[in-house]
Amino acid sequence: MDKYIFDEINGLWYELQEDYYIPCLILSEEETQPIGLWGQHHKQYLKEHRHIVYTTMLIEGTLNRYLADINQQAEQMFHRLIEEMAQKQGVTEQLKAKQPMEWIGLMNNIQACAREIVNNEIIFS
Incomplete structure (x- = not known):
């Protein structure tokens, strides 16, 4: 299984953590x-x-x-x-x-x- 995958439908990258793919979300500067x-x-x-x-x-x-x-x-x-x-x-x-x-x-x-x-x-x- 790949460590990172890209979903073209929603435009998000996912990272494999144990058995699950978790979305890679980054907060904008305004939100931080x-x-x-x-x-x-x-x-x-x-x-x-x-x-x-x-x-x-x-x-x-x-x-x-x-x-x-x-x-x-x-x-x-x-x-x-x-x-x-x-x-x-x-x-x-x-x-x-x-x-x-x-x-x-x-x-x-x-x-x-x-x-x-x-x-x-x-x-x-």
Whole structure:
């Protein structure tokens, strides 16, 4: 038996593994793109609340590219919001040096607010 065979009907190559021919499938670059934490949250949202959209994008092969884009947008928005909120609330490096515990508390609150905004504006919409 040949190690590899080509099926002209479906255009796939098959590899012999033990007694069975298994199709040799290769994912495209778009499908192997990392989607990150925000993208995974949005993926879970799509699975649970927008199942038809999720399934359609999965079948068309556009899901990972879309999720990677969502992840990038969410990351940029998150960092921009943190910088803006910290500046408005006067959370500076001087505060970090003088009162580190207060700085940590303020930054944790800012990050929680930014995370909530990103979730509402991008991830769960």
